Amino acid sequence: MTTTEIDRSAPEAPAARSISEVAELTGVSAHTLRYYERIGLLDVNRDHAGRRLFSPNDIQRVVFITRLRHTDMPIRQVQRYFALVEAGPETQPERLELLVRHRESVLAQLTDLHAALETIDYKIAIYGGSDTSFA
Template identity: 55%
Template sequence: MTSLSIAEAAERTGLTAHTLRYYERDGLLLHSVDRAPSGHRRYTDDDLRWIEMVTRLRSTGMPIRDVRRYTALVRDGDGNESERLDLLLAHREVVERQLAEVTSHLRAIDYKIALYEGKVERSA
């Protein structure tokens, strides 16, 4: 089993040590991170997988309160899967709307690029 320092976990996840401490302090991790006898945090593969999920949820705009709620549901174990599903489905709808909006913006940019490429080619 992997046991990484906070610096190693930060490098592996692409987050800062400050963010990792914040995730733990704010209840976004499934459990407290194990500690070495020295008191330093030691991150496991399971910790890193969960941090990756939290990072994905945050990167797609899920509010901290919803990430915290989802984490609490997972932490509570079996029996609340329908609540977890509802939370993720609602977030998925938001992400799909955002994706559609960004795609629309990209099409407009592509249109302008095509116009300018046509003008540049004609003048060359």
């Protein structure tokens, strides 16, 4: 309880990572990471030489952005979301609303995808798909 040994042996260092490490880790290219920062999705600290040091939190954010992009959220809306985050806790209701609205669009996409899957399965079932009927 009074020793500091454990703290010393377990590094408290935030394990900041370089842009190329984050690129490899997340599958987002270094070019794109810089682009994301430029348009305000990220705000990454620098080392003494001006190089980006991605904190674990920055990396989590990149992953979250990627998830949102996978659901076709327009970059503009992602920008808006993180602008709200930067603006402080009083924007939480607005962020929530944005997410809830986006959730609807994801559900709609799921419906669309299932419909398309059925069509494709039908085509596959009738084999070559030489006709263009779909149901």
